[in-house]
Amino acid sequence: MPARNNTATLPGTAGGGSRLRWPFRRLLLKGAGDGQAESGLKRAHFKEWRLPFWLLAPQLFILLLFFFIPSIRALIQAFQLTDPFGATTQWVGFQNFERLFRSGVYWSSAQVTLIFTLAQNVLTLSVALLLAFASNHILRGRGAYRTVLLLPYAIAPAIAGIMLAFLFNPRVGPVAQMLQGLGLDWDPNRNSWHALALVVMAASWKHICYNYIFLVAALMSVPQSILESAYLDGAGPVQRFLRISLPMITPTLFFLIVINFVYGLFETFAIIDATTRGGPAGATSILVYKVYQDGFVTLDLGSSAAQSVVLMALALFLTFAQFRFVERRVNYSV
Amino acid sequence: MRPFYGALAGAGALLLAGLNSAQAATEIEFWHAMSGALGERVDDLVKKFNDSQKDYVVKAIAKGNYDEVLNGTIAAYRAKRQPEIVQSNERSFLTMVNSGAIVPTAELMEQQGRPVDASKFIAPVVSYYTIGGKLQAMPFNSSTPILFYNRDHFKAAGFDKPGATWQELEPQLDAIKAKGVSKCAMVLPGDYEWSFLENYSAVNDIPYATKRNGMDGLDTSFVFNKGKLVGQVERMKRLVSSNVMQLAGQGIIPIQLFTSGECSTIIASTASHAAVVAAAKFDWSAAELPYEQGVTPRNSVIGGAALWTLKGHTPEKYKAVAAFYDFLAKTDTQVWWHQATGYVPVTTAAYEAAKAQGYYQKNPTREIAVVQLMRGTPSDNSLGFRIGNSNQINVGIMEEVSAAFLGKKPVQQALDDAVSRGNEVLRRYEQLNAGKK
Numbered sequence: 210m211p212a213r214n215n216t217a218t219l220p221g222t223a224g225g226g227s228r229l230r231w232p233f234r235r236l237l238l239k240g241a242g243d244g245q246a247e248s249g250l251k252r253a254h255f256k257e258w259r260l261p262f263w264l265l266a267p268q269l270f271i272l273l274l275f276f277f278i279p280s281i282r283a284l285i286q287a288f289q290l291t292d293p294f295g296a297t298t299q300w301v302g303f304q305n306f307e308r309l310f311r312s313g314v315y316w317s318s319a320q321v322t323l324i325f326t327l328a329q330n331v332l333t334l335s336v337a338l339l340l341a342f343a344s345n346h347i348l349r350g351r352g353a354y355r356t357v358l359l360l361p362y363a364i365a366p367a368i369a370g371i372m373l374a375f376l377f378n379p380r381v382g383p384v385a386q387m388l389q390g391l392g393l394d395w396d397p398n399r400n401s402w403h404a405l406a407l408v409v410m411a412a413s414w415k416h417i418c419y420n421y422i423f424l425v426a427a428l429m430s431v432p433q434s435i436l437e438s439a440y441l442d443g444a445g446p447v448q449r450f451l452r453i454s455l456p457m458i459t460p461t462l463f464f465l466i467v468i469n470f471v472y473g474l475f476e477t478f479a480i481i482d483a484t485t486r487g488g489p490a491g492a493t494s495i496l497v498y499k500v501y502q503d504g505f506v507t508l509d510l511g512s513s514a515a516q517s518v519v520l521m522a523l524a525l526f527l528t529f530a531q532f533r534f535v536e537r538r539v540n541y542s543v
Numbered sequence: 544m545r546p547f548y549g550a551l552a553g554a555g556a557l558l559l560a561g562l563n564s565a566q567a568a569t570e571i572e573f574w575h576a577m578s579g580a581l582g583e584r585v586d587d588l589v590k591k592f593n594d595s596q597k598d599y600v601v602k603a604i605a606k607g608n609y610d611e612v613l614n615g616t617i618a619a620y621r622a623k624r625q626p627e628i629v630q631s632n633e634r635s636f637l638t639m640v641n642s643g644a645i646v647p648t649a650e651l652m653e654q655q656g657r658p659v660d661a662s663k664f665i666a667p668v669v670s671y672y673t674i675g676g677k678l679q680a681m682p683f684n685s686s687t688p689i690l691f692y693n694r695d696h697f698k699a700a701g702f703d704k705p706g707a708t709w710q711e712l713e714p715q716l717d718a719i720k721a722k723g724v725s726k727c728a729m730v731l732p733g734d735y736e737w738s739f740l741e742n743y744s745a746v747n748d749i750p751y752a753t754k755r756n757g758m759d760g761l762d763t764s765f766v767f768n769k770g771k772l773v774g775q776v777e778r779m780k781r782l783v784s785s786n787v788m789q790l791a792g793q794g795i796i797p798i799q800l801f802t803s804g805e806c807s808t809i810i811a812s813t814a815s816h817a818a819v820v821a822a823a824k825f826d827w828s829a830a831e832l833p834y835e836q837g838v839t840p841r842n843s844v845i846g847g848a849a850l851w852t853l854k855g856h857t858p859e860k861y862k863a864v865a866a867f868y869d870f871l872a873k874t875d876t877q878v879w880w881h882q883a884t885g886y887v888p889v890t891t892a893a894y895e896a897a898k899a900q901g902y903y904q905k906n907p908t909r910e911i912a913v914v915q916l917m918r919g920t921p922s923d924n925s926l927g928f929r930i931g932n933s934n935q936i937n938v939g940i941m942e943e944v945s946a947a948f949l950g951k952k953p954v955q956q957a958l959d960d961a962v963s964r965g966n967e968v969l970r971r972y973e974q975l976n977a978g979k980k
Binding site: 290292293295296299308314371374375378379380381397398399400401483484486488490491492502503505506507508509 | 617638642783793939942943975
């Protein structure tokens with residue numbers, strides 16, 4: 210909300226994203242293209258093709274190896290029925306997709322994914338924001354606080370998942386017993402919502418630190434002069450945060466929202482595998498976990514490939530939609 | 544420069560010669576899925592074989608759980624770097640047979656002049672791994688579910704031992720809970736689809752799928768949404784919702800809840816003996832699987848895994864594989880393996896030998912699985928299961944059954960859904976493997 214107000218009042222909006230963080234700058238230069246004087250690298254900068262080619266080659270090679278080849282293989286496999294060992298392969302047209310969209314299990318997994326990513330996003334961002342705000346106001350031992358807050362990021366997702374699964378195990382977990390002591394009938398093995406809450410918690414806990422680093426850096430880059438003048442006008446810390454800092458860091462917030470969506474959609478399968486294995490009764494089986502389960506546990510390669518193609522399309526759409534419609538409204542600088 | 548190169552070449556030649564003499568014995572790789580204590584037993588077993596002769600060396604490599612081993616094997620096979628021997632669970636039987644990647648054990652042993660005598664093996668084990676009269680894989684670790692119980696808990700609740708039928712056992716479990724002996728009268732095992740559904744249908748002689756549970760062809764369909772099996776899932780649901788039966792969930796293995804004394808009973812593989820012996824600090828025992836009142840119980844079906852020989856290796860290597868299999872089938876090896884792990888002996892001779900030693904008098908629970916597997920004549924419903932893409936179907940069945948536990952849908956509907964999901968997978972398997980067995 211405040212973002213839009215500020216877009217109008219703050220000068221320098223048209224300056225192009227020169228102060229933006231990397232993902233935006235690149236996309237902005239490429240995507241916005243509204244005739245601004247961006248200082249991007251243009252074709253004219255290079256007199257011939259060889260140098261730019263060799264400069265790009267390592268990155269292109271990595272992309273080819275880890276992105277294009279697997280994607281193309283997935284695309285091909287999505288239209289096939291294959292024996293896992295590769296002995297028999299049949300072309301089946303859109304059969305894999307038809308089966309997918311007819312399957313109630315798939316739609317309920319999509320629903321779970323939606324709830325999971327939204328909840329995870331909100332929880333991660335709000336906790337990280339709170340922590341960043343708080344630690345920005347601490348003077349003594351700030352470094353120590355920050356180090357501690359960053360620690361979970363260093364823990365492997367599988368370990369984090371198993372640890373949380375154990376802590377919250379209704380039979381033996383200390384935290385679960387505490388919850389039960391408080392009168393909550395905590396049992397993620399039998400209650401879908403409890404299980405979902407558990408994986409949201411696990412996924413967020415792991416990702417809060419990542420959000421936190423970015424938010425701390427963004428908060429530090431809010432110009433002191435503005436904060437000071439607000440202070441002189443009598444604004445308290447909370448008011449300064451809500452009225453000034455928060456609007457000023459919206460590009461970072463937006464970036465984090467995108468990253469959190471990507472994280473929730475594509476990178477949480479290790480945590481889910483370790484915490485609930487998609488259960489109970491598919492209550493935490495998000496789309497990317499289903500891709501893994503169908504491909505690697507049950508060896509249904511065709512369906513797994515079709516699912517990853519759907520996810521790929523979803524990722525493309527999300528990225529496009531977000532940059533196209535949301536991004537322009539939150540970019541500005543002072 | 545020249546003398547330097549000469550010296551280098553000489554050193555190289557020496558190195559090669561050294562390597563050659565070290566490799567005089569043929570080395571083969573054996574990928575397995577045994578972890579913890581069982582993994583150590585596999586290492587012991589392989590060491591025994593390697594020490595017993597000089598021509599062959601088997602290298603045992605643990606590659607994770609069964610799914611991971613199979614995945615690793617598939618990746619390795621596609622990259623042409625497959626091991627000679629891979630352990631794969633009973634559920635993957637059709638996947639392996641139809642993979643086009645294996646050498647049937649019967650064929651291998653015949654070529655190597657060590658033909659397999661199928662009659663030496665225990666019937667339910669050998670029949671599971673045989674197609675068209677030919678043994679496809681080498682039986683290795685075979686198990687079957689049995690009922691482990693905490694005798695202290697049963698005594699405290701006023702019972703001698705668990706009842707033989709569900710009708711007797713259920714009130715006992717309720718009483719254990721009601722009298723406060725234990726908060727968890729039974730814990731649901733992770734592989735309950737195998738122990739509570741498949742084995743239930745075999746023991747109580749009811750069909751699970753048509754065509755003799757798939758033995759007669761790929762055009763089999765599931766029928767476990769009828770009659771007694773619905774009753775069985777209703778029973779499980781009642782036990783779960785009344786908190787008599789607990790779910791272990793993630794973060795802990797069900798058998799640990801039994802061995803820690805938390806839960807009074809568990810229906811688990813006889814191979815759990817290893818864990819129970821190592822960890823249970825109370826008076827425990829075991830019994831045969833409970834069955835329905837009025838039924839003459841049939842044999843239960845096996846679980847566990849077999850060893851598969853993969854294609855694409857030299858005759859030398861296959862000679863080593865055959866020698867290893869021969870060693871495995873030896874009575875001494877089998878008796879040792881049976882006693883060290885809790886798996887059943889796969890040959891009749893090994894069973895007789897263990898009996899003659901008086902092993903079962905000292906360890907009566909070790910015989911339960913063997914007796915349960917061999918009792919009576921197998922009926923069409925207790926011969927075994929030959930289901931394509933069984934892993935995939937299992938995931939669906941467990942998902943539906945747990946939806947019933949959660950109260951998301953009625954038991955009958957959950958089973959109907961499980962059947963239709965399973966049948967869909969079966970039809971696709973049939974489509975892919977049209978013309979194969």
